[in-house]
Amino acid sequence: MASRILNTTVDCAHPWDLAHFWSAALGRPVDPDNEPTDDEVGIPLAGGGELLFLAVPEAKTVKNRMHLCLEPEDGRDVEVERLVGLGATVRHDRRTSGGAGWWVLADPEGNEFCVLRSAAERG
Numbered sequence: 001m002a003s004r005i006l007n008t009t010v011d012c013a014h015p016w017d018l019a020h021f022w023s024a025a026l027g028r029p030v031d032p033d034n035e036p037t038d039d040e041v042g043i044p045l046a047g048g049g050e051l052l053f054l055a056v057p058e059a060k061t062v063k064n065r066m067h068l069c070l071e072p073e074d075g076r077d078v079e080v081e082r083l084v085g086l087g088a089t090v091r092h093d094r095r096t097s098g099g100a101g102w103w104v105l106a107d108p109e110g111n112e113f114c115v116l117r118s119a120a121e122r123g
Contacts, residue, residue: 007042007052008068011060012109015041015053021108022051024086025070060110069102069114076117080105083115 012018016034019041023030026043031050034041042050072079076095080103084090088105091112095101103115 005049007050009052009054010111011056011058012053012111013055013059014109015039015055018107018109019043019051019053021087022053025083025088025107026051064112067112067114069116071116072118074118076103076115076121079118080115 010018015038016036019030019034022028023043028043028045028051031042031044039055040052042052044050070079080090083105087108090103091106092104093101094104094114099121100117102117104112105115106112
């Protein structure tokens with residue numbers, strides 16, 4: 001017997017607002033049963049489960065111990081520009097001179113995530 005991951009949960013101050021940032025980033029809708037005042041707001045994922053945003057009283061203070069790595073449909077650098085336009089901030093440029101590597105960004109509440117190369121860029 002084994003377990004499967006049902007939800008990936010992100011602690012945050014403003015679940016509705018952060019869910020909408022990630023909804024735009026991932027091109028996935030916020031669960032229509034969720035409301036702006038809910039303490040839990042989810043984004044159903046294509047493969048099942050949810051990316052769930054949960055209200056907590058404490059602010060983020062240190063680097064994430066776990067984070068999301070995004071593979072864009074289009075180019076990596078174009079995707080970084082789009083995400084910054086949605087409210088993300090660039091934390092680190094980990095690209096290499098040969099074109100490999102990734103960007104480290106933070107969402108509007110400071111949670112770090114990476115933007116990798118697209119499949120076409122890796123091909």
